[in-house]
Amino acid sequence: MNVEHPDRDEAQMIAAILAGDTRQYHELIRPYERSVYKMALSFMKNEPDAEDVAQEAFLKAFRKLADFRGQAKFSTWLISITLNEARSRLRRQSTVPMxxxxxxxxxxxxxxxxxxxxxxxxxxxxxxxxxxxxxxxxxxxxxxxxxxxxxxxxxxxxxxxxxxxxxxxxxxxxxxxxxxxxxxxxxxxxxxxxxxxxxxxxxxxxx
Incomplete structure (x- = not known):
């Protein structure tokens, strides 16, 4: 996921989304969709669950976007949300001892x-x-x-x-x-x- 995007100003995109231009959210997350899915799949072991985890991670990131303070990269913050969602789902399923x-x-x-x-x-x-x-x-x-x-x-x-x-x-x-x-x-x-x-x-x- 550590890919440089020189033409992207993610801080500006996030500000625009928070101001009401929610259409930019897809552009914000587009470079990270594959990495988030791969991370989810590595834990869930099947595609339907991985897709659910990835989708929920993106939704939670959108809902919590106002909480993102920029101390870390957006990609790092997004992966953290994905990992937490995967852990929570595994605990609920009781399939993997955490x-x-x-x-x-x-x-x-x-x-x-x-x-x-x-x-x-x-x-x-x-x-x-x-x-x-x-x-x-x-x-x-x-x-x-x-x-x-x-x-x-x-x-x-x-x-x-x-x-x-x-x-x-x-x-x-x-x-x-x-x-x-x-x-x-x-x-x-x-x-x-x-x-x-x-x-x-x-x-x-x-x-």
Whole structure:
């Protein structure tokens, strides 16, 4: 989601929307629709629920737009609303045990490095194969929400440490701890499946 839009003045757009020009809201959220949906889908695991979460997140953002003060980017604020909506829906459905967002210690045992130095070191030619992409998405899905949301924001959406911390309402230090453990969990699961690959590209591009 961290995409620059040099021709957009989001502060001006938000001011116009709050002044009554609600038609601009769609233009405001347009660049983020796909990322919000992807984030929702990574938690809900099925398209209808993900669509509901994304739609509700956009509606809540519209209703709360007057509360947006601009301390963070609009995209960060929007993702935070999306994550909260997904968590709330999961709690209501009682399908996923939600871990404490304040938990920093004891978030997993020691994980020994295996064949990949980093889960992101997946070769570009492998990423082009649907079966490998499916393995990556499945591996992300195996992470608990505590780690999955940090990994998605940092390594998929390419949020900064500070933006990730703001979106998740945790400290930058907690982001770093959870991100390190999430990456180690990912490489532990992926290394045996990709052991014959020759790493050349670092970033996983989620299409």
């Amino acid at each position: 871990e404490s967002l304040d938990q920093v210690t004891g978030e997993g045992g020691r994980i020994s490095p295996t064949l990949l130095r980093d889960w992101r070191e997946v070769p570009s030619e492998a990423l082009e194969r649907k079966e490998i992409r499916a393995i990556l998405i499945e591996a992300i899905g195996h992470l608990s929400p505590l780690y999955r949301e940090v990994l998605l924001l940092r390594d998929v959406e390419e949020f900064s440490i500070e933006e990730t911390a703001t979106a998740l309402t945790i400290t930058p230090g907690t982001v770093k701890v959870r991100l390190h453990r999430a990456r180690m969990m990912m490489q532990k699961e992926l290394a045996p499946k990709l052991k014959n690959a020759n790493p050349r590209r670092r970033w996983f591009q989620w299409s």
